[in-house]
Amino acid sequence: MLFSSITFLFFFLPVVLVLYYLIPAKGKNIVLLLASLLFYAWGEPVYVILMILSICLNYFCGRELQEREDDPRGARRSVIFAVAANLLILGFFKYYGFLLNTVSALLSVDIPYRELPLPIGISFYTFQAMSYILDIYWKKAQPQKNILYFALYICMFPQLIAGPIVRYADIERQLTQRKFSVRKIGQGSRFFIMGLAKKVILANTAGAVFEQISASPASSLSVMTAWIGCICYAFQIYFDFSGYSDMAVGLGKMFGFEFRKNFDYPYTASSITDFWRRWHISLSSWFREYVYIPLGGNRCSPARNILNLMIVWSLTGMWHGAAWNFVVWGIYYGIILVMEKYVWGVFVEVLPKAAAHIYTGVLVLVGWVFFFSPSLGYAVRYLLAMFGAGAGFADARGGFLLITNWLLLILAVLCSTRAGIILFRRALGLARGKKARMAVETAAYMALFFISVAFLVTDTFNPFLYFRF
Amino acid sequence: MKNRNIRENMPTIAKYIVLALIAGYVALLMMNVSGSRKPFEEISAAVSGVLDMEILTEQDAQALKRNFGLNSSDYEGVLYYASDSSMSAEEVLLILVREDSQIRQVTDALEERVESRLGDFEGYAPEQVKILEDARQSVRGKYIFFAVSEDAQRYLEMFADSL
Structure with a gap:
């Protein structure tokens, strides 16, 4: 279900x-x-x-x-x-x-x-x-x-x-x-509704754009279209999985449980090390606790530490799926994390904020190509298209996709950063008095819930991406 | 002392029993639920070989879209036979999906198709209603088989044997 x-x-x-x-x-x-x-x-x-x-x-x-x-x-x-x-x-x-x-x-x-x-x-x-x-x-x-x-x-x-x-x-x-309380049920409901909205409004809509693009042969994609496709997938997987996690945390609260958060605005990370502290936190901490530390963690020679990191990241890749693209995806992150730790991490730390975000964003997007590709061959072709070896730099299709999806992209950017939640809270804060604020907040969440249901009714069967793992 | 030993060893005995049950369960799954890596052409040839061609004729992608709302290009392989007579509900569909997540989409479409056909025949063609109610459906790995026919059971057995 x-x-x-x-x-x-x-x-x-x-x-x-x-x-x-x-x-x-x-x-x-x-x-x-x-x-x-x-x-x-x-x-x-x-x-x-x-x-x-x-x-x-x-x-x-x-x-x-x-x-x-x-x-x-x-x-x-x-x-x-x-x-x-x-x-x-x-x-x-x-x-x-x-x-x-x-x-x-x-x-x-x-x-x-x-x-x-x-x-x-x-x-x-x-x-x-x-x-x-x-x-x-x-x-x-x-x-x-x-x-x-x-x-x-x-x-x-x-x-x-x-x-x-x-x-x-x-x-x-x-x-x-x-502990059970009405307050906790209320908090849980808010988490749940937010997660539901992330999944059905943002993830499924971004997923539809990605599906449209990925249905074409990679060699027919312009740089612009290939990047739009990859960005849409990045938003799809984030809102899909973090939406599910929010719903899980919310349901847990409704039944009196407290689960740790699984995402912490990963697309605002300033390095890949930082990204993995914010993305699928429960899986990363599982591997750290039960594999990395027992292997010796970082209390060992650099060579052994590098081996430990590579083992953990190969396993992380394998955990996601039985296919070589997932193995490559895991090794890709293993190598970047090793490099950040031993080679260029100190330079990344002193980069201006915007440059650090661009560095992280590009590497994460390249990583998603390995993740969403059905085979390694497709991943290579898609990456080539992203870097200009497809159908030129820009085309009418890319422009059309940008014009028809600009609102989705702006919403997705806002909601994947703290800016979205700050704006939402500020809007709620416009109401004067505690009671008025509570009424506005309730109405806002109810509206979000009914919009999500409206999306659900008209949508086809759309399972969560992480179900296949 | 003996009782204490038995009590201490109970979890160990129990874990081996559960492990044996898991092994047996997996064996049952392999026999009854598993799909096949055989190519679609091989399975579809085996299935179409037993169909009654006097009643059933091969249908195209448009018919699949019209009757089930499914796009044949979304799947690895599609074999669709149906009766050309509007008085007959007989049809056989074999689909090899690309991903497990497509299974639900197809089984939902099959369910809707049966309901819609029951609506078409109810009240004036009881024998067609009967075969619709006795429709056979099987999901084996990535293969999905569906048959509405007096011979549905025989077709299903052929499908299972061909895997």
């Missing part, structure tokens, strides 16, 4: 909220768990069983770790088993086709195989499960005794499908003690 669907907005969410708040505190987790299983089964009736089995496996692995807390060697064996089992399940569903295709290409033989569709959200819930196991092993958290509470941590519907990846240590206490 999609957050941005009529069924979710007008049936699922209101019913679950009413049930959740009608039921006494003891039963709230059960209501939320059942709702989460239904939410997942709605779109993945076959794979809900896989998720339940994965929950059971990790629950028992956690209990086993508890039994072995006085036996370090036994605990080490258990944690290796648990992590390997999780990686094996994820690897089988996500990477085995890619692996066989690669072997087929290398050996020049056709290896036929049966393929299974990728279970939605498997990368997210497997990473959460591994966070649970590792947090217990490193004694950052206690094993959860109640399997239903543990199941809720893994499959809580607000963040099940596309994150943010919640670390067990961050949410352990909230599973049993969390």
